[in-house]
Amino acid sequence: MTETIRRNLALREYDIKTTPGGDQVVHSLKFIKKNGELVFFPRAIACGLNVNMKDNRLRGFLPIDEKGNKIGHPTSVNIDSIIQWNGKKIIL
DSSP: OHHHHHHHHHHHHOOBOTTTOOBBBOEEEEEEEEEETTEEEEEEEEEEESSOTTTTTEEEEEEBOOOOOOOOOEEEEEEEGGGETEEEEEEE
């Protein structure tokens, strides 16, 4: 049986940007782009976007490598298109 997580709980985890020690919180996510392409970020951190993210149902992610260096560009992700969060299937 696959582990699941409710979307609202995943979004609460997203809102936690740093650990008590000051390190950035790293997430793993899988989502579907508008063109139907499946995208997987094994490691990503939360980042801001130049739009009202809550009103537009978007969240920003920046892919990073094992050492925490950015390896891509900030990506906006519609919350409805996220299908996996930290290895758990998203459910409503």
